[in-house]
Amino acid sequence: MSPDFPRTLAIFCKVVDNYGDIGICWRLARQFHAEHGIAVTLWVDDLASFRRIWPQVDTAAELQNIDGVTVRHWAGQDGQFGPADIPDLVIEFFGVDIPPGYIEAMAQREPRPVWINYEGLSAEEWVEGCHRLPSMHPRLKLIKHFFFPGFNEKTGGLLRERGLVEDCARFQEDAAAMAAFLGRFGVREEEMAALKVSLFCYPHAPVSELFDVWAQGAMKVSCLVPEGVAREKVEAFIGARAQAGAAATRGALTVRVIPFMPQTDYDRLLWACDVNFVRGEDSWVRAQWAARPFVWHIYPQDENLHHVKLRAFLQKYAVGAQSLVDFSLRWNDAREGQMEGLWTSLQAELPGLTRRAREWEAQMLANGDLVSNLLDFARSLST
Template sequence: MPFPADRATSLAIFCKVVDNYGDIGICWRLARQLQLEHGVRVTLWVDDLVSFKRICPEIDVELDAQKAAGVTVRHWRDQEGVFAASDVADIVIEFFACDIPPGYIAAMAQRQPQPAWLNLEGLTAEEWVEGCHKLTSPRHGMIKHFFFPGFTGKTGGLLREAGLEERRRQFQADPVAMQAFLAQFGVTAQEMAATKVSLFCYPHAPVAELLASWQGGGEPMLCLVPEGVAFDAVGSFIGADAVAGAVRTLDALTVRVLPFVPQDDYDRLLWACDFNFVRGEDSFVRAQWAGKPFIWHIYPQDENLHHVKLRAFLQRYALDADGVIDSLAGASEYWNGASAAGQGWLGLWPALRADMPRMTARAGAWQRQMLDNGDLAGNLLSFARLPR
């Protein structure tokens, strides 16, 4: 479609929150980047402002419309009203096949020229994605395109804002900045010398077993976990409710409960830790840009389809010039319930710890490989602006 030359491109993103923070996390990063780096006028429709506020504190959950970081945020309440063609953006993105309000779709069909309509799909390393990326689907007299993020040049790439890599390098090269950042959460100078791990996972992860392995392992460990994550297991370790600010040291392990932080601070948390446990899609991608070893807790699906996706990623990531990084592959499968392990975390963590230098080197090589694919926001915008 031709875009007007006399005004900025407009774009609407529709987001329904399924995974509490992953969906809105991705859409918010995308919206901010398109507005800040590309001058696009972005409207973000989101149905759950409470979850949104956890990662963007400036959001007012009582407002139907507001501005945040230059982005127009609309509370999506399954509006069934009538929309005018003038209400429709130049580019319309539905995230992960959410159903756009029928009235908006009707207005899209009446708009001239019709908008570029994209279904932004979930991230997977499976090979079939390359064949489905940019495929068309006729809908309501229009053509919708499927746009897949991914790990190769035949996909849309990963979300990555300009300057991210330089900010990471500067932060990780400055021990004083890292200590000052963690100090705001109560981390002491003595705790800075421990192996620092961030923990973000779904409730069914074997967290109690992991904490027990660290507690009795002999090596000083500091586990930093956001409030509400693994609430029962963390509370059991601490001996009280796992609220922000709670902390306890038992033997070799200190667990600190952190408040939920804005996205930029979560990046710094990943950068400051030696190892990261992440979940879903948004923190999974940010862990890759952090350049540190990590384990991914994938969103569970029926019939264990998520195990297929996990293994597809591990086949790409847990592999270097010397072959498969067995400790990473084994621990990742065990963490996700995809395989058994004789000693559980008592055996898995020491193996991971021994392979930390190898995994760190692999993380750096993977980053360089992903950089070659461009960034998702830029790739998506370039495709949407192509003449139809």
């Protein structure tokens, strides 16, 4: 095993779920470079979505350097490539189709690169059997290996940069820092005593029903919604355009529209809130590292296959927390039920869910961090 392998690396990202795909790939790219000194090239097809989570992105640039990472606009499948263009390690994200000319050049390079298909995060048991499996190219002398993030030692673990958990703990222990951070978005001092909730979901989530329950409830709730999320339902509540800075209070509920923020600030939002509603994969993982109760809105799939994936995760995570299971299934349209009763039950279990979040964090830490695990695997293939 060569400790200085790889020196160069490429990640190919095609944006399907607006921010989750590029969110994960950008975290990967930054960590490979910052913590392991690897020269990283990130190929991404949607620079506009990228810019929303990292404002330094120039959406008109074909080639740019951001925080030491080379970012290339992946404009299509054409292009001429030679062996000298190919890095030591090539990662295709969620099985995207790398340009054919690039693959041909991979086969011509000596030594051939390690080729990894970075798969989606799932708690389903079949993942453990597929993690690290090889796949021969049908025509070229190339082998691709599958690498699955996951929740135990039989998978690649969760994406986590160095010092993340410690930074989160320090922030959460500093009430003044949290108040100052939330104050940037208009959260008043008296709102700090309310139940602080971040809301990030897909448009079909039953947001209006939940807003009604919160507004009519006995507990004050301060809900922070990034601009563009559940736009129509947020606008119906506040009675105005859902642009950053807009806010309204009805009954016990205050809804505030906040800017769509860089990843580093979004992490702090999750750390500062008492409950986080997250979606897709990137924010889902970050909610787990925030060690706070959270509700996951899973990316929808045909024939409701996503409900299987949701239940598999809840079976592992929501141990002894039936209220979270019931509410999560309702939030994802996987069961029926009155939102009021489901939320009331969940709210009553928040102290226990906070303890469970801490336990889960400790379990996930024991699996190591995904980038280090992936590099160890890639090095084992390079010998």
